[in-house]
Amino acid sequence: MTNRVETDSQVLLEDEALRDGLQMESRIFSLEQKLQFFRMLQDAGIKRIQVGSFVHPKIVPQMADTDELIRAIDLQRGPVVSALILNDKGLERALKCAVPHVSMSVSVSDTHSRKNAHRPAAEALASMTRLIRQALESGLDVRAGLQCVFGCVYEGRISENAVLRAADKLIATGATEINLADTTGMASPDAIRHMVHRFRQEFPGITVSLHLHDTRGLGLANMFSGYDAGVRSFDVCTGGLGGCPFVKGAAGNVPTEDAVNMFESMGIKTGIDLKATCQAVAFLEKVLGRVLPGRMKRVLDNQQVCTWQ
Amino acid sequence: MTNRVETDSQVLLEDEALRDGLQMESRIFSLEQKLQFFRMLQDAGIKRIQVGSFVHPKIVPQMADTDELIRAIDLQRGPVVSALILNDKGLERALKCAVPHVSMSVSVSDTHSRKNAHRPAAEALASMTRLIRQALESGLDVRAGLQCVFGCVYEGRISENAVLRAADKLIATGATEINLADTTGMASPDAIRHMVHRFRQEFPGITVSLHLHDTRGLGLANMFSGYDAGVRSFDVCTGGLGGCPFVKGAAGNVPTEDAVNMFESMGIKTGIDLKATCQAVAFLEKVLGRVLPGRMKRVLDNQQVCTWQ
Numbered sequence: 001m002t003n004r005v006e007t008d009s010q011v012l013l014e015d016e017a018l019r020d021g022l023q024m025e026s027r028i029f030s031l032e033q034k035l036q037f038f039r040m041l042q043d044a045g046i047k048r049i050q051v052g053s054f055v056h057p058k059i060v061p062q063m064a065d066t067d068e069l070i071r072a073i074d075l076q077r078g079p080v081v082s083a084l085i086l087n088d089k090g091l092e093r094a095l096k097c098a099v100p101h102v103s104m105s106v107s108v109s110d111t112h113s114r115k116n117a118h119r120p121a122a123e124a125l126a127s128m129t130r131l132i133r134q135a136l137e138s139g140l141d142v143r144a145g146l147q148c149v150f151g152c153v154y155e156g157r158i159s160e161n162a163v164l165r166a167a168d169k170l171i172a173t174g175a176t177e178i179n180l181a182d183t184t185g186m187a188s189p190d191a192i193r194h195m196v197h198r199f200r201q202e203f204p205g206i207t208v209s210l211h212l213h214d215t216r217g218l219g220l221a222n223m224f225s226g227y228d229a230g231v232r233s234f235d236v237c238t239g240g241l242g243g244c245p246f247v248k249g250a251a252g253n254v255p256t257e258d259a260v261n262m263f264e265s266m267g268i269k270t271g272i273d274l275k276a277t278c279q280a281v282a283f284l285e286k287v288l289g290r291v292l293p294g295r296m297k298r299v300l301d302n303q304q305v306c307t308w309q
Numbered sequence: 310m311t312n313r314v315e316t317d318s319q320v321l322l323e324d325e326a327l328r329d330g331l332q333m334e335s336r337i338f339s340l341e342q343k344l345q346f347f348r349m350l351q352d353a354g355i356k357r358i359q360v361g362s363f364v365h366p367k368i369v370p371q372m373a374d375t376d377e378l379i380r381a382i383d384l385q386r387g388p389v390v391s392a393l394i395l396n397d398k399g400l401e402r403a404l405k406c407a408v409p410h411v412s413m414s415v416s417v418s419d420t421h422s423r424k425n426a427h428r429p430a431a432e433a434l435a436s437m438t439r440l441i442r443q444a445l446e447s448g449l450d451v452r453a454g455l456q457c458v459f460g461c462v463y464e465g466r467i468s469e470n471a472v473l474r475a476a477d478k479l480i481a482t483g484a485t486e487i488n489l490a491d492t493t494g495m496a497s498p499d500a501i502r503h504m505v506h507r508f509r510q511e512f513p514g515i516t517v518s519l520h521l522h523d524t525r526g527l528g529l530a531n532m533f534s535g536y537d538a539g540v541r542s543f544d545v546c547t548g549g550l551g552g553c554p555f556v557k558g559a560a561g562n563v564p565t566e567d568a569v570n571m572f573e574s575m576g577i578k579t580g581i582d583l584k585a586t587c588q589a590v591a592f593l594e595k596v597l598g599r600v601l602p603g604r605m606k607r608v609l610d611n612q613q614v615c616t617w618q
Contacts, residue, residue, distance in 0.1 A: 188574040189533045217567045217604040221530040224498045258526045265497040295526040 010269040012233040014048040014209070015041050015256050017284070018069075019084055021241025023053065023062050024252070027288060031065050035072055037283055041079070041238065044276035046256070048080040050103060050235075054090035067097040075100060082143070086117075091131060095138055102135055104128055105145030105179065108166050109152035112183070116147075125166055132173040144170040145179035145211065149195065151186030160195055164202055177207040179235070182222065185215025189225035196229035209233035212254050214240060214293070219254035220262055227268070234259065239281040239292030255294030257281060275300065319578040321542040323357040323518070324350050324565050326593070327378075328393055330550025332362065332371050333561070336597060340374050344381055346592060350388070350547065353585035355565070357389040359412060359544075363399035376406040384409060391452070395426075400440060404447055411444055413437055414454030414488065417475050418461035421492070425456075434475055441482040453479040454488035454520070458504065460495030469504055473511055486516040488544070491531065494524025498534035505538035518542035521563050523549060523602070528563035529571055536577070543568065548590040548601030564603030566590060584609065 018038065022029055029037070034051070041049055051073070052066030066083055075081055075098065082101035085094050094102050106124040107113040113121040128144070135142050148155075149163050167178050180195065192210070199208050210226045212219045212234070223234055236259045242252025257277045260270045278297040285292055327347065331338055338346070343360070350358055360382070361375030375392055384390055384407065391410040394403050403411050415433040416422040422430040437453070444451050457464075458472050476487050489504065501519070508517050519535045521528045521543070532543055545568045551561025566586045569579045587606040594601055 186574075188571060189530075189537075190575040215604065216570055216608060217529055217564070218571060220526055221498075221533045221571065224530045225533065228498075255526070261525055262497060262527060262530065265495075266499040295524065299525060 009267060010232070010271070011227065011263055012047055012209075013236045013256060013259055013270055013272060014050060014082070014233065015046045015238055016050040016211075016235050016253065017041075017238040017241045017256070019050045019052050019063070020235075020253060021237045021239075021284075023060050024242060025062060025288065028062050029287065031068055031072065033287060034065070034069050037238075037280060038069075038073060040276070040280040040283060044280060045270075045272040046079055046277075047271060048082060048101070050082045050084065051099075053084035053086070054093040055084075055086055056089075067093055070097045070099045080141075085131070085135070087127075088131065088134075091135055091138070094135075094140065099140075101141040101143070103143045103145060103179065104132055104135070105147050105181065106166070107147040107152075107183070108158050108163050109148040109155045111154035112148050112152050115154070121166075125169060129169055129173050132170065132175055136174050142175050143177045143179055143209070144173070144175040145181055146170070147181045147183045149180045149187075150182040150191050151184055153184050153186075160198055163195065164198065167199065167203065171203055171206055176205075177209060177233070178203070179209045179211055181211035182213055183211075185213035185218065187212065187218065187222050189218070189221050192222045192225040193229045196226055196231055200230055207233060209235065211235040213243065214252060214254055215243065220258060223254055223259060224262065227263075238277065238294075239284050239297070240294040241284065241292060252293065255281075255292070255296070257294050257296040261296050261299075318576065319541070319580070320536065320572055321356055321518075322545045322565060322568055322579055322581060323359060323391070323542065324355045324547055325359040325520075325544050325562065326350075326547040326550045326565070328359045328361050328372070329544075329562060330546045330548075330593075332369050333551060334371060334597065337371050338596065340377055340381065342596060343374070343378050346547075346589060347378075347382060349585070349589040349592060353589060354579075354581045355388055355586075356580060357391060357410070359391045359393065360408075362393035362395070363402040364393075364395055365398075376402055379406045379408045389450075394440070394444070396436075397440065397443075400444055400447070403444075403449065408449075410450040410452070412452045412454060412488065413441060413444070414456055414490065415475070416456040416461075416492070417467050417472050418457040418464045420463035421457050421461050424463070430475075434478060438478055438482050441479065441484055445483050451484050452486045452488055452518070453482070453484040454490055455479070456490045456492045458489045458496075459491040459500050460493055462493050462495075469507055472504065473507065476508065476512065480512055480515055485514075486518060486542070487512070488518045488520055490520035491522055492520075494522035494527065496521065496527065496531050498527070498530050501531045501534040502538045505535055505540055509539055516542060518544065520544040522552065523561060523563055524552065529567060532563055532568060533571065536572075547586065547603075548593050548606070549603040550593065550601060561602065564590075564601070564605070566603050566605040570605050570608075 057064035110121040236256040237253035238256045240255035281297045366373035419430040545565040546562035547565045549564035590606040
């Protein structure tokens with residue numbers, strides 16, 4: 001079907017359900033439930049898992065046990081374990097529990113930055129570059145990210161040049177992976193293609209990964225477009241968790257299982273077992289007591305033949 | 310954002326909610342409700358609307374009043390009105406109520422054809438080509454279609470050559486628009502691209518349109534890929550109606566409103582008003598008493614800024 005060359009035939013899917021998913025849930029998972037879920041993802045073959053964030057437990061109580069969770073995981077084998085940090089205190093906690101990989105990100109929308117991070121985008125960026133340098137000097141693997149890259153609900157379109165300027169500052173720290181986030185789900189396949197082409201032209205040798213929200217149903221279309229433009233790393237959430245649980249019909253991240261199905265159906269290897277991932281979806285749905293937006297669990301439940309894996 | 314040429318900047322979206330959507334619903338819409346919904350689609354700017362099918366009322370009671378519905382519509386103005394026919398009796402009814410445009414299709418999967426149309430695919434194709442010739446001779450505009458083009462739940466992958474051979478027979482009748490249907494939602498963006506490229510190479514001058522089911526969440530990704538490969542006509546269903554209402558989580562067609570958002574966000578004109586389409590979604594949701602899978606109504610309901618239209 002595909003005539004891509006061999007080196008093009010695999011992608012890295014980073015599951016963020018434990019962080020971007022669970023941080024939005026009113027139901028707080030126990031440490032044991034998080035561990036059980038982590039092991040299901042590990043058994044399914046997920047290669048990188050963002051297990052939580054180091055934020056103030058009063059602000060995001062769902063993430064309060066991130067340190068403890070990481071200590072309970074065997075970091076010497078299995079997937080790369082990652083966590084999100086936002087400030088010095090977060091970096092301190094990350095180093096203390098020996099998580100090997102951290103993500104950090106700032107918004108390119110000034111209004112969004114002021115509302116979400118309570119400071120102007122330029123100030124947030126300056127402070128983040130300092131933090132990234134510290135993390136790199138401490139020996140951590142770092143992924144630096146930009147939020148609202150493809151649009152902001154307050155500011156509308158964001159200029160590509162502004163994104164590239166911000167990325168340039170992140171890259172100057174020594175970070176070699178830049179995550180571009182469609183925080184609002186406003187990206188189009190064309191916008192993704194255009195941005196990725198410019199980014200890769202401007203920063204050869206830097207890994208670009210995409211974090212795509214499915215708010216307008218374009219998550220997989222944007223992921224395909226990103227792949228087509230050369231991206232090989234994508235964030236996903238088991239079941240399509242994420243988004244806002246208080247808004248009926250609001251959508252989260254691209255469901256891991258649906259991304260696996262898309263890539264595998266095109267002969268692109270994910271290294272992830274679809275059935276095992278759907279068992280992890282079933283676990284989440286049982287704990288949360290609701291049906292999640294991902295499609296492939298339903299397809300398998302209905303025993304519709306899936307010929308791709 | 311986009312650097313496409315002007316002639317590339319529009320698409321035809323054919324809404325099939327009145328046929329492919331309502332035929333699956335246990336709740337039967339009254340003639341007045343169908344008319345009201347049709348007028349909402351017309352007011353939203355939809356250019357072609359498939360309003361029903363001429364099938365036996367005992368088998369598909371939801372479509373029993375298709376003739377009456379067409380007679381109640383002013384066919385001289387507004388969108389092109391189309392209906393689905395399957396046999397001689399259907400053609401007779403189509404001519405009697407003066408519908409100007411008809412769709413006909415057969416499956417390229419032999420097993421699916423035997424199960425769904427109760428005869429081998431080759432026999433169904435032969436009989437359909439005869440029917441298409443009759444319809445064309447009677448002065449009708451005809452769209453000829455193939456089902457299960459991108460996979461079959463019974464047979465798995467379908468060979469591209471088999472699809473092209475069947476298309477060749479349809480085109481030999483004089484039909485100038487061929488609809489390729491992903492009946493099972495098994496297409497991938499790569500498979501769409503490859504098939505469309507081969508089709509357009511083999512049959513220059515023939516319009517190819519796509520009918521994409523969203524079972525695996527790939528409806529919009531496949532639509533984008535089809536557009537990218539040169540397709541300019543797509544089937545959609547308001548709200549994402551269709552699929553099987555008895556299977557929880559089963560998905561229907563690509564939601565009209567989400568397709569409108571995708572294309573308009575890329576600067577490609579649909580001629581369709583997003584807000585008006587979402588009002589049609591609201592009407593369907595009220596009559597059916599459930600939330601439909603399309604995303605854009607929820608986005609607008611939550612007053613998230615939509616900057617593209």
